[in-house]
Amino acid sequence: MSAIAQYFKFEERGTTLGTEARAGLTTFLVMAYIIFLNPIILTGGFKDADAAFTAVALSAGTALVAGIMTIAMGAVGNFPLALAAGLGINGIVAFSLTARGLSPSGAMGVILLEGLAVTVLVLVGLREAIMNAVPLALKRAIGVGIGLFILFIGFANGGFVVGNAPVTPTTFHLPTTASDFVFWFGLIITVILWVRKVKAALVISILATTLVALAAGVAKIPDNFVLTPSFTTLGQVDPFEIFSVPGISLLAAILIIFSIMLTDFFDTMGTVTGVAAEAGLANEDGSVPGVGRILLVDSLAAAVGGLAGVSSNTTYIESAAGVAEGGRTGFTSIVTGVLFLLAILLAPIAGIIPGVATAPALVLVGYLMFTQVRGIDVTELEDGIPALLTMILMPLTYDITVGIGAGFVSWVLIKVVKGKASEVHALMWLVAALFLLFFLQDWILAFGQTATPAA
Numbered sequence: 144m145s146a147i148a149q150y151f152k153f154e155e156r157g158t159t160l161g162t163e164a165r166a167g168l169t170t171f172l173v174m175a176y177i178i179f180l181n182p183i184i185l186t187g188g189f190k191d192a193d194a195a196f197t198a199v200a201l202s203a204g205t206a207l208v209a210g211i212m213t214i215a216m217g218a219v220g221n222f223p224l225a226l227a228a229g230l231g232i233n234g235i236v237a238f239s240l241t242a243r244g245l246s247p248s249g250a251m252g253v254i255l256l257e258g259l260a261v262t263v264l265v266l267v268g269l270r271e272a273i274m275n276a277v278p279l280a281l282k283r284a285i286g287v288g289i290g291l292f293i294l295f296i297g298f299a300n301g302g303f304v305v306g307n308a309p310v311t312p313t314t315f316h317l318p319t320t321a322s323d324f325v326f327w328f329g330l331i332i333t334v335i336l337w338v339r340k341v342k343a344a345l346v347i348s349i350l351a352t353t354l355v356a357l358a359a360g361v362a363k364i365p366d367n368f369v370l371t372p373s374f375t376t377l378g379q380v381d382p383f384e385i386f387s388v389p390g391i392s393l394l395a396a397i398l399i400i401f402s403i404m405l406t407d408f409f410d411t412m413g414t415v416t417g418v419a420a421e422a423g424l425a426n427e428d429g430s431v432p433g434v435g436r437i438l439l440v441d442s443l444a445a446a447v448g449g450l451a452g453v454s455s456n457t458t459y460i461e462s463a464a465g466v467a468e469g470g471r472t473g474f475t476s477i478v479t480g481v482l483f484l485l486a487i488l489l490a491p492i493a494g495i496i497p498g499v500a501t502a503p504a505l506v507l508v509g510y511l512m513f514t515q516v517r518g519i520d521v522t523e524l525e526d527g528i529p530a531l532l533t534m535i536l537m538p539l540t541y542d543i544t545v546g547i548g549a550g551f552v553s554w555v556l557i558k559v560v561k562g563k564a565s566e567v568h569a570l571m572w573l574v575a576a577l578f579l580l581f582f583l584q585d586w587i588l589a590f591g592q593t594a595t596p597a598a
Contacts, residue, residue, distance in 0.1 A: 151221060151472040156424070158471040163223075166470025167478025169342060170225050171486075173464040174209075174479070176345035176504055178486055181205045181228040181453065182493045183501040187300065188237025189247045195375040196247045196452065202493030203372035204453040210483030212444040212456050217476030220437040223465050224418060225479045226444045229457035230508055231289035234296060235403055235543045236454045242541065243391060243399075249384030251449045256382050257404040258446030258455060264408070265438045276570035277405070280526035281533060281550050283515045285406055288537035288546045290512025295538040297505030300498045301326035321359045322499050328355055329503035337507060342464075345504045352500040362497040372490040376452030398581045401574075402544040407455055411441045414458045422466045525561065529554035548578035 153159060182201035189196050209227035216224050232254070240250035298304045302323045305316045318324050329352030336344035356362040385396045415437055419425040426432065437458075444456035465475050516534070521527035533550030537543050555575040558567050 147474065151474045153472065153474075156471040158469060160474070162469040163472055163474040164478050166223060166465035166468040166475040168482065169468040170223070170462055170465030170470070170475065170479045171482040172343040172346070173461045174225055174227055174459055175343060175482075175486060176349060177209070177227045177230070178202050178206050178483075178489060179346075179349050179493050179496050180230075180501050180504055180508075181233055183300075183496065183498055184230075184233045184296070184505070185237045185247075185454065187296070187498060188234075188241050190241070195379045197373060197375065197494065198496075199491050199494045200373040200375040201453055203374055203487050203490035204376045204451050206483050206487045206490060207374070208444070208448055208451045208453055208456050210480045210487075212440065212447060212480075213476050213483060214480030215444075216437070216440045216458070217473030217480065219440050219473075220433065220476075221473035222415075222419065222424065222431075222433075222437055223422060223470035223472060223475035224415065224437065224458050224462045225465070225476055226441065226456045226458050227483070228448060228454045229407065229445075230293060231286075231512065231543075232403060232407060232457070233454040234289065234293055235406070238296070239542050239544065240399070244388045245384060246381070247452070248379045248381040249388070251380040251452050251454070252382035253385050253400055253403065254449030254455045255380050255446050256385070256449075257400050257407060258442060258444070258449055260400065260404050261408050261442040261445055262439065264404075265435065265442050276568040276574075278526065278554065280519045280530050281554060283518050284530035284533040284550055285547055286515045287513050287519070287530075288534040289406065289543060290509045290515070291534060292509070292538045292541075292543070293505050293512065294509025297502045297509060300505065301330070301502035302499070322356075322361045322497075325352060325356045325359055325361050325497075326499040326502055328352060329500055330506060333503040333507050345507070349496060349500050349504055352503065353496045356497050356500055357495070361499060362495060364495055370488075370491050372487050378450065379452040380450055392584055394577070394580055395584055398548070398577055399544055401577070402547045403455075405547060406543065407442075407445050407457060411438065411458050414460045414462070415441075418458075418460070418462050418466055421463055422471055424471070525554070525557050525563075528557060544581075548581055551575045551578050552582070 147160065148154065179202065182198040182205065185201055186196065186198050205228050212226045216222065216226055236250045236254060240253055245253070302316055303326065305314060318327055329348055332351055333345065333348040336348055341347065353362060385391065385399065386393065415431055415434065419431040431437065441458050448454050448456035465479065519526060519530045521530060529550040532553050533546045536549050537546035551571070552575050555567055555571055558564060
């Protein structure tokens with residue numbers, strides 16, 4: 144115990160082994176929902192997935208990668224931070240990437256590439272440059288937009304909004320079927336538990352709603368149900384498919400990877416900074432000691448998530464729950480990671496849980512991500528209009544890349560129109576130009592075909 148205390152600096156940070164263990168358990172309880180939610184999101188978009196991407200396998204893989212990378216964060220970063228499959232990015236994988244023609248393996252290949260790209264950025268020290276280049280309003284708007292996208296998917300999966308579901312839900316639908324009523328039961332339970340600050344609220348609501356769904360005949364236990372976890376998603380990744388899909392140019396492929404990288408990168412920075420500040424571990428200027436090690440583990444987790452076929456893993460803001468229980472060191476993460484590994488045994492349950500049981504959790508998670516909007520000054524046109532375009536175009540187009548690109552291009556354009564071009568960072572000029580080419584690629588390709596005489 145003395146060696147553990149010395150390595151994790153218990154005395155220096157004013158904590159004990161018991162406190163750290165309790166904090167680790169707390170963090171796990173508020174994050175465990177991802178073991179069931181990630182498979183539902185991914186299988187919801189993997190309409191033509193091969194047999195490797197089953198809910199059971201995705202659940203086991205989710206718990207496995209979360210456990211390993213959270214333990215790595217504790218051992219290397221020595222911060223009370225936990226990692227798991229990132230909400231928002233898994234939505235991009237399931238709905239945006241597959242809608243562009245990528246297979247599940249190809250979509251995971253994109254995640255692997257963006258994780259490696261983020262790792263390179265950390266290793267060469269470009270973090271500060273990127274953070275200074277992108278305005279804070281756009282960083283927050285990306286998170287808000289993804290939150291609205293997730294909330295939208297939740298309502299569509301629950302049957303509240305219908306149309307050409309799940310692509311273009313267009314109108315609301317009052318409950319008339321057993322499935323509809325199960326969704327509303329789950330949503331009410333989810334909200335009540337969250338408002339009452341019940342630990343593991345999302346896990347409890349998902350399991351309770353599943354039981355109601357089973358009783359109502361909305362879900363059923365498969366005939367071939369077994370209690371053995373499956374790991375068939377591991378290694379199901381094709382990092383080269385994105386460059387060979389018809390209709391996706393080289394420029395489009397690069398920008399797709401880049402936009403996901405931005406989402407992953409900035410989400411992590413905000414989470415790490417916020418949790419470190421709450422734990423009293425940040426410097427006076429808001430910087431985080433040893434942030435390089437933290438970012439390195441996080442970026443590797445993104446790549447590992449893609450390699451394991453369960454989507455990018457990232458640092459969770461729910462880590463703050465463990466901090467609130469007194470967690471101050473990486474031992475908190477060690478405990479959380481070990482519990483994730485033990486939770487692999489729960490993976491088979493994921494095959495029973497219906498979409499209407501996780502839809503309420505999506506609605507709540509979407510709301511929580513939406514709350515970042517409070518940090519955007521929407522009355523300032525330079526920030527407000529680009530932020531609005533970023534936030535609203537993601538759910539309307541079912542495409543995260545379109546939302547991010549519209550925000551970047553409009554932000555630079557408004558700065559130029561207002562005579563403030565000198566305030567635009569060189570990197571923002573470059574990125575905005577790339578996104579402009581992305582939006583105009585159909586025109587450019589059509590012009591090229593017209594200009595080229597037929598053989």
